[in-house]
Amino acid sequence: MSTLELVLAVAVAALAWALVRQLRERAKLRRWVSQSRLPDAPEAEGAWGDVFNLLQRHRRANLGSHRRLARLIVRSRRAAQALPYGVSVLDAKMRLDWCNRAAREHLALDPERDRGESIANFVRQPEFAAYLEAGDFAQLLRLRTAGGQTLSLQLVAYDEDAWLLLTQDVTGVERVEAMRRDFVANVSHELRTPLTVLSGFLETIQDLKLDAQRVRDYVTLMRPQAERMRRLIEDLLTLSTLEHAPPPPEARVAVRPLLERIRAEAEVLSAGRHRIALEIAGAQDLSGAESEIASAFANLVSNAVRYTPDGGAIRIAWRASPEGAEFSVEDSGIGIEPEHIPRLTERFYRVDRGRSRDTGGTGLGLAIVKHALSRHEATLAVESTPGKGSIFRVRFPAARVLAATQMVPG
Numbered sequence: 001m002s003t004l005e006l007v008l009a010v011a012v013a014a015l016a017w018a019l020v021r022q023l024r025e026r027a028k029l030r031r032w033v034s035q036s037r038l039p040d041a042p043e044a045e046g047a048w049g050d051v052f053n054l055l056q057r058h059r060r061a062n063l064g065s066h067r068r069l070a071r072l073i074v075r076s077r078r079a080a081q082a083l084p085y086g087v088s089v090l091d092a093k094m095r096l097d098w099c100n101r102a103a104r105e106h107l108a109l110d111p112e113r114d115r116g117e118s119i120a121n122f123v124r125q126p127e128f129a130a131y132l133e134a135g136d137f138a139q140l141l142r143l144r145t146a147g148g149q150t151l152s153l154q155l156v157a158y159d160e161d162a163w164l165l166l167t168q169d170v171t172g173v174e175r176v177e178a179m180r181r182d183f184v185a186n187v188s189h190e191l192r193t194p195l196t197v198l199s200g201f202l203e204t205i206q207d208l209k210l211d212a213q214r215v216r217d218y219v220t221l222m223r224p225q226a227e228r229m230r231r232l233i234e235d236l237l238t239l240s241t242l243e244h245a246p247p248p249p250e251a252r253v254a255v256r257p258l259l260e261r262i263r264a265e266a267e268v269l270s271a272g273r274h275r276i277a278l279e280i281a282g283a284q285d286l287s288g289a290e291s292e293i294a295s296a297f298a299n300l301v302s303n304a305v306r307y308t309p310d311g312g313a314i315r316i317a318w319r320a321s322p323e324g325a326e327f328s329v330e331d332s333g334i335g336i337e338p339e340h341i342p343r344l345t346e347r348f349y350r351v352d353r354g355r356s357r358d359t360g361g362t363g364l365g366l367a368i369v370k371h372a373l374s375r376h377e378a379t380l381a382v383e384s385t386p387g388k389g390s391i392f393r394v395r396f397p398a399a400r401v402l403a404a405t406q407m408v409p410g
């Protein structure tokens with residue numbers, strides 16, 4: 001072999017060796033890059049080492065922002081899931097793309113099954129079609145669902161080609177609104193009647209030249225109407241105070257003298273038309289607000305007098321019970337049909353409006369009783385037989401009952 005051939009052979013061998021090394025490093029690179037997790041860069045020779053280091057840094061930075069992005073998406077989804085509002089993401093053609101848990105319940109959607117379906121297939125009420133048609137999405141729309149819920153809906157454009165449909169269950173809100181409307185209507189009605197009578201008398205007195213005796217007669221007729229309005233306003237104020245007052249104080253309420261006073265008041269109201277008995281067994285006092293307990297007991301006793309025909313009997317009792325103590329008022333009065341009993345404590349609920357009014361009722365007495373008692377963790381139970389009489393029982397828990405001699409700390 002000549003010298004030239006030898007040099008050439010060595011050069012070819014060196015080139016082949018260099019090529020093999022390059023191919024090996026390239027294979028190493030491919031293996032490393034194709035791993036989804038990010039192990040440390042393998043050892044590499046020469047310029048390959050720099051390439052691996054550079055790529056390593058790049059991949060680390062990339063993986064970091066990837067993870068941050070993934071975390072952000074998961075958190076946003078979780079936040080959207082936790083919202084008390086239903087959120088449905090719709091495309092430009094109002095087709096479902098995604099929805100959260102609340103929307104699933106509100107609109108009976110299944111995000112997997114219903115994806116790509118038009119939202120109009122799920123909200124089928126004609127009002128919704130009209131809402132889409134009108135295109136005034138600044139307004140909220142209220143809809144009744146087949147399940148009897150009331151939903152509030154609003155469409156919000158959040159991108160050029162995407163919509164959010166927000167839904168909220170406002171069944172409770174609507175119930176409260178209806179109660180408030182009924183209450184205002186009831187109060188207005190209750191006040192309007194005596195007010196109309198009063199203004200009628202006033203006009204007559206003003207327009208006609210009446211002698212002094214006639215004027216006095218008219219004033220006598222006007223007084224009960226004014227009294228009725230005063231009682232109504234007083235009861236409304238009592239109710240409102242009970243609703244908003246802080247919890248009652250833990251003060252001792254001496255029950256015996258309280259009941260003796262209430263019985264004396266009942267005798268005045270009855271004016272000898274009933275036999276009224278008071279039975280006190282044991283010596284329990286109560287802990288709470290005396291004015292509230294007195295108001296609850298007095299309302300029950302005055303109802304017994306007002307709904308018991310002349311000659312009837314009323315028994316007021318206070319005694320220890322297995323749970324604590326029980327106050328009861330039993331009458332031999334007109335009684336109450338069973339269907340009315342669950343509603344008696346509703347404001348302005350009366351079985352017989354005429355009788356209630358004629359005996360000076362406002363329709364708020366038992367609502368006051370219920371509130372005052374619940375503030376003392378006491379319960380009201382009613383048993384009644386129409387035509388025979390009723391018994392109203394108030395049960396206090398042991399925690400509210402004090403031995404009559406025991407002193408309340410503080």
Ligand code: ADP
Nearest residue numbers: 303304307350351352356361362363364365366
């Ligand atoms: P009212 O001012 O009309 O008496 P309440 O809230 O005290 O209002 O009572 C509600 C209704 O419950 C009464 O209108 C009456 O129909 C019925 N009621 C209450 N107590 C008795 C009773 N002891 N006997 C028969 N009915 C009663």
